[in-house]
Amino acid sequence: MCTGLRFTDDQGNLYFGRNLDVGQDYGEKVIVTPRNYPLPYKFLADTKTSKAVIGMGIVVDGYPSYFDCFNEDGLGIAGLNFPHYAQFSKEPVNGKINLASYEIMLWVTQNFTTVKEVKEALKNVNLVSEAINSDFAVAPLHWIISDNEEAIVVEVSKQYGMKVFEDKLGVLTNSPDFNWQVTNLGNYTGLSPHDATLQNWNGQEVMPWGVGTGSLGLPGDSIPASRFAKVAYLNANYPTQKGETANVAKFFNILKSVAMVKGSVINNQGKDEYTVYTACYSSKTKTYYCNYATDFELKKYTITDENLSLNKLTIY
Numbered sequence: 001m002c003t004g005l006r007f008t009d010d011q012g013n014l015y016f017g018r019n020l021d022v023g024q025d026y027g028e029k030v031i032v033t034p035r036n037y038p039l040p041y042k043f044l045a046d047t048k049t050s051k052a053v054i055g056m057g058i059v060v061d062g063y064p065s066y067f068d069c070f071n072e073d074g075l076g077i078a079g080l081n082f083p084h085y086a087q088f089s090k091e092p093v094n095g096k097i098n099l100a101s102y103e104i105m106l107w108v109t110q111n112f113t114t115v116k117e118v119k120e121a122l123k124n125v126n127l128v129s130e131a132i133n134s135d136f137a138v139a140p141l142h143w144i145i146s147d148n149e150e151a152i153v154v155e156v157s158k159q160y161g162m163k164v165f166e167d168k169l170g171v172l173t174n175s176p177d178f179n180w181q182v183t184n185l186g187n188y189t190g191l192s193p194h195d196a197t198l199q200n201w202n203g204q205e206v207m208p209w210g211v212g213t214g215s216l217g218l219p220g221d222s223i224p225a226s227r228f229a230k231v232a233y234l235n236a237n238y239p240t241q242k243g244e245t246a247n248v249a250k251f252f253n254i255l256k257s258v259a260m261v262k263g264s265v266i267n268n269q270g271k272d273e274y275t276v277y278t279a280c281y282s283s284k285t286k287t288y289y290c291n292y293a294t295d296f297e298l299k300k301y302t303i304t305d306e307n308l309s310l311n312k313l314t315i316y
């Protein structure tokens with residue numbers, strides 16, 4: 001499972017990232033793709049990158065295959081599992097921009113600066129079920145895309161085709177679909193950051209005990225709907241913060257509260273599924289912050305004038 005989160009600071013700078021919750025080691029690393037790096041496509045003419053990108057991923061045949069990535073202009077995208085729903089086109093479709101589903105990460109971060117532009121361009125996109133190479137399966141993902149101004153969620157399913165949702169909550173988890181998750185929030189509208197008050201039930205005074213009584217019922221389990229509701233609630237109530245340090249702390253405070261702790265979830269392959277890393281990109285400083293289940297030290301990697309103009313990937 002995974003959880004994506006975005007919010008802005010008091011000056012409108014974006015903080016955007018995710019938890020990666022998996023039961024498998026992909027050997028992922030932080031990768032900076034420079035400008036002018038070869039960018040092959042399955043159905044479009046090969047080209048070169050025009051914007052530097054930073055994020056977490058693996059390199060497959062020289063191709064930076066990102067799990068989440070962010071460009072130097074502050075536009076980012078994260079892929080999260082969307083099992084039982086995600087279904088891409090079997091074949092390319094004439095007259096459309098055909099992208100292999102894994103190509104959406106770099107297509108978005110190379111061609112656009114704003115979500116507004118992405119939304120317009122997506123109207124003509126067809127995502128094709130095509131793996132990078134025969135060693136990999138097609139990942140059944142949906143995506144959250146964000147800039148300073150707004151966020152959207154992109155889903156392609158058998159039931160609904162391609163859908164692009166405004167994500168005012170700044171949250172994405174896994175299945176069911178985004179619309180279902182937002183509808184489900186209606187079950188949590190009684191939550192309040194304020195404590196419950198003293199009640200009188202048939203003459204009996206009933207006292208709320210201690211702080212936090214307004215949030216009784218806020219979920220704490222690991223299912224996607226629970227993580228969605230919890231992060232949506234916390235993101236809506238966490239006060240706007242000033243400065244990079246406080247905003248990065250806000251990000252990790254919220255996402256670690258839905259992190260899956262090793263041993264608490266065992267998937268149907270018998271593997272521990274847990275939060276392997278948490279990562280947050282700051283558009284203000286072009287910095288990718290991350291830490292790992294096995295090492296909480298906060299690592300910082302930045303798109304710099306030096307690494308954006310190299311002619312090779314920088315792999316940390």
Ligand SMILES: C[C@H](CCC(=O)NCCS(=O)(=O)O)[C@H]1CC[C@H]2[C@@H]3[C@H](O)C[C@@H]4C[C@H](O)CC[C@]4(C)[C@H]3C[C@H](O)[C@]12C
Nearest residue numbers: 001002021065066067079080081102136137138139174
């Ligand atoms: C498993 C990851 C998503 C984690 C997640 O959302 N889990 C939820 C589980 S569930 O819903 O509750 O079942 C996804 C996110 C990005 C994915 C990777 C990226 O898409 C990059 C390549 C793409 C290749 O097609 C497959 C390998 C891969 C390296 C992918 C492996 C895997 O599917 C990743 C790592």
